[in-house]
Each structure stands twice: as structure tokens, then as C-alpha cells.
Ligand SMILES: Nc1nc2c(ncn2[C@@H]2O[C@H](COP(=O)(O)OP(=O)(O)OP(=O)(O)O)[C@@H](O)[C@H]2O)c(=O)[nH]1
């Protein structure tokens with residue numbers, strides 16, 4: 001798992017970014033490549049809109065998951081069983097074609113004295129979602145971030161997603177879903193804990 005995660009650029013590695021003007025020019029080039037005339041009225045503001053939307057869609061490069069997960073709570077009346085946050089919707093973009101990945105993440109951990117604020121789990125999904133991704137890397141990165149910061153007895157992450165690069169183009173298979181999982185600690189070594197996670201994720 002470490003190998004996959006380490007291969008990914010962290011926000012600190014991205015200091016030499018192009019200027020907004022250069023990014024807008026790149027959009028104009030792509031518009032011309034697609035067969036458009038970037039100077040026609042309807043497209044005049046498109047490069048600046050695209051660049052602005054890229055800021056939002058790829059805002060995960062400006063955030064560090066470990067910062068978000070730093071705040072934990074210990075006063076939980078001795079609760080030490082599984083915490084599952086399921087059906088967390090996310091949007092990402094595949095690193096091969098830069099088109100959307102649309103899916104849901106299910107995240108669980110077994111506390112070891114400390115728990116996370118529930119919203120922080122969803123925030124971490126967004127941080128990794130708002131970068132260029134493969135589904136495998138995103139799954140591993142979410143698990144690793146929680147494992148490293150919270151040090152729980154185990155983490156389980158499942159992602160189910162549709163890749164628009166498989167639906168809108170290429171092989172054109174609409175509606176197929178890709179499932180990926182990462183298990184650490186007790187979830188990795190204990191099949192019963194894995195099965196319990198699966199049951200809780202699947203229960204409606
Ligand atoms: N493992 C993995 N593959 C992905 C993911 N997102 C997209 N892909 C695949 O990445 C592959 C890239 O294959 P290439 O042959 O280099 O690119 P391509 O010619 O555009 O391939 P096609 O999509 O088959 O047309 C494709 O098979 C995609 O389906 C992902 O998250 N994980």
C-alpha cells in the first residue's frame with residue numbers, strides 16, 4: 001500500500017504552477033483542438049470559467065488530509081466498536097483521461113481509545129477525490145491517512161464508482177461499477193471483522 005501512496009505528489013511538491021493566464025491559454029488551445037473558435041462571443045469567458053472550475057475540482061492538491069484528521073475525541077464512554085460512515089458521495093477525475101469518476105465511499109475504523117469527528121472522514125474523501133486519481137490509489141490513500149493519524153485497531157475503506165472514461169467514450173459500458181477495498185489492522189487479519197464491515201455497508 002505504501003508504494004502506491006508514495007508515488008502520488010503531495011501539495012508541497014507543486015510549487016511551480018503555471019499562471020492563470022497560461023492556464024487560460026491552454027484552454028483556448030484545447031478549444032481550437034476540439035474544432036471551436038475561442039473568440040466567438042459564447043466562448044469569450046470560457047477559459048477563465050474552466051480555470052476557476054479547475055481550482056475547485058482539483059482543490060485537493062491544496063489540502064493535507066493529516067491536518068483535517070488531527071482533531072480527535074476521547075470522551076466516548078468507553079465505546080470501542082466499529083464506526084462506519086457509509087455512502088459518502090464523491091466526484092473525482094481519472095488520471096488517464098481527466099474525465100469524472102462518480103461514486104460512493106464507505107469508511108470504517110475500530111477505535112483504540114480515540115475517535116474522529118464524523119465529518120472529517122467525509123472531508124478526507126473529498127481531499128483525495130479532488131485530485132487526479134485511480135480508484136485503487138484513492139482507496140489506499142484514505143485508509144493510510146486514517147491509519148497514520150488516528151492509529152486505530154483497523155481501517156476498512158470500500159469505494160464503488162462509475163468511470164466516465166468507460167461510459168462516455170472508449171469501451172462505452174454505461175452503468176458498470178468498479179469496487180475497490182483496502183483493509184488494515186484487525187480488518188486485514190480477521191475475516192469476521194471484514195465480513196461485519198461488508199454486512200454493515202450492505203445493510204439498508
Ligand atoms: N486500474 C484502473 N484503471 C483505470 C482507472 N480509471 C481508468 N482506468 C483505465 O485506464 C486504462 C488506460 O488504458 P490505455 O490503453 O492507456 O488508454 P485508452 O486507449 O484510452 O484505453 P480505453 O479506455 O480502453 O480506450 C483504461 O483501461 C481505463 O479503463 C482506475 O481508476 N483504475
Ligand SMILES: [Zn+2]
Pocket residue numbers: 094095096097098099163165166
Ligand atoms: Zn480514465
